[in-house]
Each structure stands twice: as C-alpha cells, then as structure tokens.
Amino acid sequence: MISFKMSDNMKEERVKLILESLSENYISSNVLASQIGVSSKTIRNEIKEINSILKHHGAIIQTKPKKGIALNIIDKIKYTKFTNSLSTKQPQDIPATFEQRVQYLIEYLLNAQQWTKIEYLADKLFVSRSILSQTLKEVRKRLKVYNIELVSKPGYGLKAIGSEFDFRVCMTNIIVDNVDNQTLPDNKCENDKREILKKISQILNKNFEFFEYHMSDVSFHNLIIHIYVALCRIEEGQETYLSNEQMNQVHEWKEYKMARLIVEGLSEEFNVDFPDDEIGYIAIHLAAKRIVSIDETENGNVIINGEVYEIVSHMLRAVYDSYHIDLMDDLELRMMLALHLVPFGVRMAYDLVLHNPLLVDIKTKYTMAYNLAVVASEELRKHYNKEIKEDEIGYFALHFNLALERKNRKQDKKNILIVCGTGRGTAQLLMYQFKDNFGKYLNQIYTSNALGIKNVDFTDIDYVITTVPIAYSVPVPILEIKSFVEDRDVKTIKRFLSQGHSRTMEKYFRKDLFLTNVEFETKEEVLQYMVKKIESVYDIPSDFYDAIFHRERQAGTEFGNLVAIPHPYKAMTKETFVCICILNKPIIWDKKKVQLIYLMSMEDNSNRNLMTFYKITSKLLVNPKYVNELIQNKRFEVLLSLFGEIESTLE
Numbered sequence: 001m002i003s004f005k006m007s008d009n010m011k012e013e014r015v016k017l018i019l020e021s022l023s024e025n026y027i028s029s030n031v032l033a034s035q036i037g038v039s040s041k042t043i044r045n046e047i048k049e050i051n052s053i054l055k056h057h058g059a060i061i062q063t064k065p066k067k068g069i070a071l072n073i074i075d076k077i078k079y080t081k082f083t084n085s086l087s088t089k090q091p092q093d094i095p096a097t098f099e100q101r102v103q104y105l106i107e108y109l110l111n112a113q114q115w116t117k118i119e120y121l122a123d124k125l126f127v128s129r130s131i132l133s134q135t136l137k138e139v140r141k142r143l144k145v146y147n148i149e150l151v152s153k154p155g156y157g158l159k160a161i162g163s164e165f166d167f168r169v170c171m172t173n174i175i176v177d178n179v180d181n182q183t184l185p186d187n188k189c190e191n192d193k194r195e196i197l198k199k200i201s202q203i204l205n206k207n208f209e210f211f212e213y214h215m216s217d218v219s220f221h222n223l224i225i226h227i228y229v230a231l232c233r234i235e236e237g238q239e240t241y242l243s244n245e246q247m248n249q250v251h252e253w254k255e256y257k258m259a260r261l262i263v264e265g266l267s268e269e270f271n272v273d274f275p276d277d278e279i280g281y282i283a284i285h286l287a288a289k290r291i292v293s294i295d296e297t298e299n300g301n302v303i304i305n306g307e308v309y310e311i312v313s314h315m316l317r318a319v320y321d322s323y324h325i326d327l328m329d330d331l332e333l334r335m336m337l338a339l340h341l342v343p344f345g346v347r348m349a350y351d352l353v354l355h356n357p358l359l360v361d362i363k364t365k366y367t368m369a370y371n372l373a374v375v376a377s378e379e380l381r382k383h384y385n386k387e388i389k390e391d392e393i394g395y396f397a398l399h400f401n402l403a404l405e406r407k408n409r410k411q412d413k414k415n416i417l418i419v420c421g422t423g424r425g426t427a428q429l430l431m432y433q434f435k436d437n438f439g440k441y442l443n444q445i446y447t448s449n450a451l452g453i454k455n456v457d458f459t460d461i462d463y464v465i466t467t468v469p470i471a472y473s474v475p476v477p478i479l480e481i482k483s484f485v486e487d488r489d490v491k492t493i494k495r496f497l498s499q500g501h502s503r504t505m506e507k508y509f510r511k512d513l514f515l516t517n518v519e520f521e522t523k524e525e526v527l528q529y530m531v532k533k534i535e536s537v538y539d540i541p542s543d544f545y546d547a548i549f550h551r552e553r554q555a556g557t558e559f560g561n562l563v564a565i566p567h568p569y570k571a572m573t574k575e576t577f578v579c580i581c582i583l584n585k586p587i588i589w590d591k592k593k594v595q596l597i598y599l600m601s602m603e604d605n606s607n608r609n610l611m612t613f614y615k616i617t618s619k620l621l622v623n624p625k626y627v628n629e630l631i632q633n634k635r636f637e638v639l640l641s642l643f644g645e646i647e648s649t650l651e
Contacts, residue, residue: 015050015126018043019083022061022071029069052128057082101125101135103174106142110167115156146170147351164240165281168233169352172225176355193228196270200224200231203265211258218357219289226285227266234272242280250280255290259283288346289354292339308345311383312337315376319400322375322570324602324610325407333403337376340399344392348384356391362398364560368618369401370394371565374555378569390555407611413443419453419466434465437490465493475507505616505643509636513537513579516634523552523589527566530579530599540601541572548599558589562631563596563621571602576610578617582634595631596621612647619646 021032033043047061047069054060058075059082073079095104105121122132136158140150146169148162160167201224208215215223233239242250250256259282263274315337316328327333347354356362363370373396377388418434420427427447434445448456453464454472464470464478479493513533520526531545541547547568551557558564579599586593598621602610620626626642 015046015053016083018046018050019071022069024070024072026064026068026070029063032069049128049131052130053126054079054082095125098135098138101127102138102142103178105135105139106170106174109139109143109150109158109160110148110171112159115153115159117157120157143170146173164233164238165242165350167238168226168229168240168281171229171233172222173355175225175229176222196231197224197228199269200227200266203262203269206265207258207262210261211254213258213286214291215289216291218355219291222355223285223289227262227282230278230281231266231270231272234274234278239275240277240281242277247277247280250283253283253287255283255286256280258286284346284350285352288343288350288352290343292342308338308341309334311341311379314379314383318375318379319372322602323372323614324571325372325404325614327400327403327407330403330406332406333399336399336402337396340395344380347392348380348386351386353389353391354395356394359391359394360560362394365622366397366401367559367565367622368614369404370397370559371567372400372404373397374551375569376400378554393555404611404614408615414441414462415444415446415460416442416463416465417446417448417453417456417458417461419448419450419464419468419470430465430467438493505613505647506640508576508578508613509580509639510537510577511636513577514636514639515579515581517584518581519584521587523564523566523587523594526581526583526587526597527599530581530597534577534579534599534601538577539574544568544572544601547572552590556590558592558594559621560592561622561624561627562586562594563598563627564589564594565598565600565621567600567602571604573601573603575601576603576613577601580639582631596627616643616646 018032021027029040029043033040047063051061058078059071059073061069062072063069095101104125108121109116118129118132122129125132125135127135136150143150143160143162146162146166148160148166148170151159151161153159201220204220204223204227207213230240256279259279262282263279266272267274312334313328316334320326320328343354346352370393373393376396377393381388416434418427418430420430427449431445431447434442444460446456446461450466450468450470453470453474456474458475461476463476464474466478466480467482469480470478481493515530515533518526518529520529527545527548531540531548534540534544547570548566551567551569554569557566578601581597581599583595583597586595588594598617600617620642626646630638630642
C-alpha cells in the first residue's frame with residue numbers, strides 16, 4: 001500500500017519537556033529556558049498555552065514574581081493519564097512550531113474523508129482554541145492559492161473542499177518544498193517511498209529516451225513527486241476527472257501517447273489501474289514541464305501560432321514603453337519567449353506553477369532582467385486573466401538577461417560634436433578622419449566652430465572632440481586633440497569612445513536628490529518622503545506616487561543586498577532621473593531588510609539609449625562592496641566615484 005504523508009522534519013513537542021523540567025519547587029524562567037533551549041519569552045508564551053490545556057487535566061503551572069515557575073498537581077490521576085498520553089506519542093508526530101502546525105493541518109485536512117471537529121484538532125496538536133484559530137487562518141490562506149476552500153460547518157467541523165486535481169498539486173508542492181530538488185527524498189520517506197520514487201524515475205527515463213523528450217532536472221523531480229502522489233490517491237479511491245473538452249484536447253497531444261506508455265509501466269510495476277482521465281492527468285504534467293527546442297518547430301512537432309507571437313510582441317512593447325529598452329528586433333528573444341509560452345500556456349490553463357529554485361539568485365544577480373520580466377508578465381496577466389507567480393517571472397527573466405547580454409555586446413555607438421577653430425574645411429576633414437578610423441564607434445557626427453557651440457542642443461550628443469579650448473560649460477565629456485588625427489592618437493580616442501566617462505551617469509543624478517540621515521518605519525513613509533523631494537525639483541505627474549505602488553503590487557522591488565529599486569510601472573516623466581535615499585537603519589520593505597532605496601523614473605517619448613545607464617546601475621546595486629561603501633559613507637561624491645570606477649571596467 002502506497003500512502004501520502006508530508007515529509008516534515010518535526011521537532012519534539014515541548015509540552016513533555018517543559019512538564020518534565022518542572023516540579024513543586026519554583027524555578028526561574030531563564031533557567032527553564034536554558035534547559036529547554038529556547039528564549040525566556042518563548043517559555044512564558046508556551047506556559048500560557050500549556051496552562052489552557054492543563055486545567056482540563058488536573059494540574060496548573062503557577063508563576064510568581066521573583067520566585068519563578070512551579071507545577072501544582074491538583075488531580076494526580078487525571079494528570080498522570082495526561083502525561084502518559086504524551087509519552088505514547090512519538091516526537092515527530094507532534095508539531096511544535098507554528099509552521100509545523102500549518103503544514104500538519106494542511107496534510108491532515110487534505111487526506112481527511114470526513115468532517116473534523118475543531119476540538120479534536122486542538123487536542124491532537126496540544127494547543128488552545130485560540131492558537132488553533134490563528135493557525136487555521138494561515139491554513140485557509142495557503143489552501144486558497146490552490147483553489148481549495150476550508151469550509152466550517154456548525155455541528156460538523158472542518159473540511160477541505162476542492163477538486164482532486166488541485167488537492168494533488170497542493171500535496172506535491174508540500175513535498176517539493178520540504179525536500180532537496182536535486183536528490184530523491186531519503187530519510188524522510190516511509191513505506192519504502194525512496195524505492196517507489198526510484199522505480200517511477202526509471203519508467204520516466206525509459207520513455208523520455210524513446211520519445212526524445214526534454215525536461216529540466218527540477219521539472220523531472222517534480223514530475224516524479226506528482227506521479228507518486230497520483231499513485232497514492234488512486235489507491236485510496238481518490239481519482240481525478242477531466243472534462244470532455246479537456247480530454248478531447250489532451251488526446252491530440254504527443255504527450256498523451258507518451259503518458260499511455262508511462263502508465264503501462266506504472267500499472268505493471270505497482271499493480272494499479274489508471275483510468276483514462278488519470279492518463280490525461282499525467283499528459284498535462286508532461287506538457288506543462290517540457291522544454292521546447294527550436295528543432296521541434298522546424299520538424300513540425302511544435303506549432304507556434306499567431307496568438308503566441310502576438311503575445312510576445314505585446315510583452316516586448318511593454319518593456320520598451322516602461323524602460324525604453326528596444327528588444328523588439330531581437331529575433332532570438334522572440335523565439336525563446338514563444339517557445340517558453342507553449343508549456344507556460346498549459347500551466348496557466350491548469351493553474352500549475354513551475355517551481356524555480358534559482359528565483360532568489362535571479363532577482364539578486366539579474367535585477368534589470370527581472371524588472372523587464374515583471375513588466376512583460378503584466379501582459380500575460382491581462383491575456384490569461386490570472387496572476388503570474390514570481391517563479392514564472394524568474395524564468396522569463398533568464399531569457400531577458402540573455403537578450404540584454406546580446407545587446408550589451410553590440411557596440412553602443414556615440415554621437416559626437418567636432419569643434420574646429422580653423423574653418424569649415426578642416427572640420428570636414430576631421431569628420432572624414434573620424435569616420436574612417438572610428439566608424440564602428442560612431443552614429444552621428446556634427447560640426448561647429450568655437451563660437452557656435454553656445455547654440456548647440458546637446459540632447460543627443462555624447463562627446464565633444466575639439467581642436468581648440470572651449471570657454472563654455474557643456475554637459476558632456478570633452479576630448480582635446482590636434483588639428484589632425486595622428487596614429488598615436490587613435491588608441492586614446494578609441495578608448496575614450498568605447499568606455500566613455502563617469503559623466504554618463506552624472507546627468508541622471510542630483511545632489512539634492514541624494515537623501516541621507518533619515519529614519520522611517522515603512523516603505524510607504526519612505527516613498528512619500530522621496531516623492532515629495534522629487535516634486536520640489538522635477539515636474540512629475542500627479543499620479544507618480546500611485547504609479548510607483550502599481551509597480552510594487554506587480555512584484556516586489558526588494559532585491560536583497562539591502563537594496564530596493566522602486567519605480568513607476570511605466571515611463572511617465574519628462575526626464576530620466578534617479579533619487580537615492582539611504583536610511584540610518586534598515587527597514588522591512590516587503591519581506592527583506594532595505595537601507596538603500598534607488599528610485600528610478602524613465603523619461604517618456606524618448607529614443608535615448610539607456611543601456612549603459614542600466615548596466616552601470618546593475619553593477620552598482622548587486623555588488624555588496626559598492627552598496628556597503630555607499631551606506632557607510634553616505635556622500636554624493638562617493639556615488640560618483642563608484643560610477644567612475646564601474647564605468648572604467650566596462651568593455
């Protein structure tokens with residue numbers, strides 16, 4: 001018999017330990033806490049819980065100021081019966097922490113065939129009704145994610161209500177969340193579970209080779225658990241059912257043929273009969289987890305329809321509108337996103353999520369790519385009318401990161417202004433020399449004389465190359481050369497054009513928007529403060545603050561390393577700028593501690609290439625050394641110095 005049981009690593013129930021440590025003689029809470037191995041506060045809280053139970057079992061724990069804690073046994077028979085019931089339970093059977101109780105209850109309620117009384121659960125867990133109520137609140141919240149409702153019926157108790165499909169997804173995720181995805185469960189398995197999982201793996205491998213089917217290691221391990229749970233539930237008489245429409249669709253898939261052969265192997269190995277709906281269930285998980293290659297589109301195994309390409313176009317347009325990063329002509333990115341959307345569409349249809357063990361690293365190391373994926377995923381949310389989980393956004397971020405790398409490898413061509421004091425003819429000659437020697441670095445070349453420079457619009461100009469001293473202040477770097485480009489000058493000019501100068505970043509920052517020596521408790525307070533400061537400097541839309549929180553609701557902007565990067569969900573200001581706020585002490589942003597807030601706003605209706613800006617921003621914020629130096633020194637000059645250091649290393 002195969003049985004499903006949550007693979008929790010339960011701690012020993014502290015009720016028994018506390019009671020064994022107490023006597024009629026008083027002991028201080030500090031001493032007791034030290035004996036048990038917890039804090040004094042935890043001991044005091046747990047004694048309150050234990051007392052709410054003990055009053056029904058012939059004893060009470062008394063506490064007196066300056067004396068401590070003592071056990072007062074009122075009815076020895078009742079108390080002995082109670083302690084004997086504790087000793088008959090194995091430590092791993094009794095959840096001791098809030099999280100353990102939550103998972104224990106989820107497992108119990110998913111497997112329960114009948115209604116369960118609340119009193120029974122309280123006694124089973126050795127907790128008070130109030131503690132159980134708090135725990136059940138979290139249980140309800142987590143089950144809701146899987147479309148499972150925890151129903152309370154007067155006189156009957158509690159029961160989990162939902163589809164068998166959703167029950168299994170929830171059960172599988174409980175196991176996946178509690179084991180290492182890279183190895184099969186070992187000491188956490190019961191009833192030869194490890195051997196069962198091995199056999200499932202062998203059957204899958206055999207069929208994957210036969211069908212030349214590809215799946216990531218993480219997805220493969222998850223599929224093993226899904227099939228294991230299915231075997232358990234079928235043996236318990238809990239079968240899943242698909243609609244006629246769903247089955248008709250699944251019958252057309254290549255995965256259905258593959259699932260039939262897999263089921264043949266499973267039936268033979270475990271002596272379990274699989275109805276057609278169960279074959280469809282396995283086919284769905286195969287289709288939802290597969291890796292689709294370009295070769296499969298060329299040989300006709302996978303068809304990417306016009307709807308998918310249209311979704312990709314909307315995703316890339318949204319990225320451009322928000323960040324002015326143009327990836328719409330990146331055919332490789334378009335194809336990779338389209339191929340990813342094939343199994344993704346299956347996951348959306350059946351409310352499945354592909355677990356992403358690299359999510360934390362992706363958000364930390366590929367911050368810019370993750371931001372692009374968040375914006376692109378908003379288009380998917382609109383299309384499917386479902387929230388897109390962060391695990392899925394992380395996978396899209398990997399595709400965007402590769403696209404950004406490709407874009408960064410392409411030379412960022414510059415616009416230059418040549419200033420010459422000896423006449424138009426010399427200026428034209430210099431322009432031809434620059435085209436000949438530095439053509440691959442240059443986009444547009446403009447010319448001017450020294451007097452005319454005061455009338456030049458520098459909006460689209462990156463550098464000034466001059467043969468004469470310039471008396472006017474200009475907002476871009478200047479390189480002085482001789483009237484003609486000599487061989488020894490070529491290397492210097494190439495380095496200047498390819499690497500640039502720290503002033504590339506300076507134009508996006510202001511000293512009066514470098515905010516320090518401030519203390520707040522919440523991100524709302526911080527952002528209100530920052531927006532108010534920005535309003536005093538820039539002309540921003542009235543809904544600027546709301547646009548920032550619209551983006552916060554899409555996905556968190558905390559990326560570890562004490563950094564948050566809030567920004568409006570779309571480009572909406574006349575200029576691109578950054579406001580930095582360094583708090584005196586970190587606050588909890590959403591789930592993580594944040595001390596450095598890097599609020600960006602992109603200019604609307606601009607064709608400016610911001611790739612260098614994003615590249616330097618990313619290198620600054622993902623490097624703990626740079627972030628720590630900025631937090632410790634809290635000076636605008638340090639920020640500019642770091643930008644110069646980073647930009648000098650760019651290829």
